[in-house]
Amino acid sequence: GAGVSQSPRYKVAKRGQDVALRCDPISGHVSLFWYQQALGQGPEFLTYFQNEAQLDKSGLPSDRFFAERPEGSVSTLKIQRTQQEDSAVYLCASSPGLAGGPTYEQYFGPGTRLTVT
């Protein structure tokens, strides 16, 4: 497909488990973003990659959250020792442009709904 894809679409984890969420951006897109969307709220920025470089991780809520994009394409968001407050939809977005340059719209994936029980 031509869009951003994310997997799994739904994930239920027991408190304390580790989870890994995958994002496949649109081919050739340089920029990749992760957002967290709590129920009834707008998405909140977590981290930004330019190719394989993680240029901004200021939004990661704790050191339990870790993201990587080793080959500048697929990205994985990992959450260690999940807590109930981690329950949210995790959205991935990609953009053909650079963060600081002429701006392009971000194309969003369908999200992964994480429920921590």
Add this chain to the structure above:
Amino acid sequence: AQKVTQAQTEISVVEKEDVTLDCVYETRDTTYYLFWYKQPPSGELVFLIRRNSFDEQNEISGRYSWNFQKSTSSFNFTITASQVVDSAVYFCALKLHGGSQGNLIFGKGTKLSVKP
């Protein structure tokens, strides 16, 4: 600090009514970009429009129109003759220019319900 406020949490209208969704933003930057996204029940955010801070021309696209006013820091969105398919959560977002700040700053969204 940058902030986007969507004061209307939920709006309910009857089909064919016009509806305006409000968006007020805060930033001290002179160059920035404003966006509207639609999030239907399926969850995927759908891009609707982008405006840059130097272009205050209003825009119309079919039943959709946007009113950007820098003097009041507002970027309001109007749907004319609403349809049931317009039911969704609508987000206004702000992006700054330059540096590594490529992320979007979203409002909390307005849930629009259009009833037949």
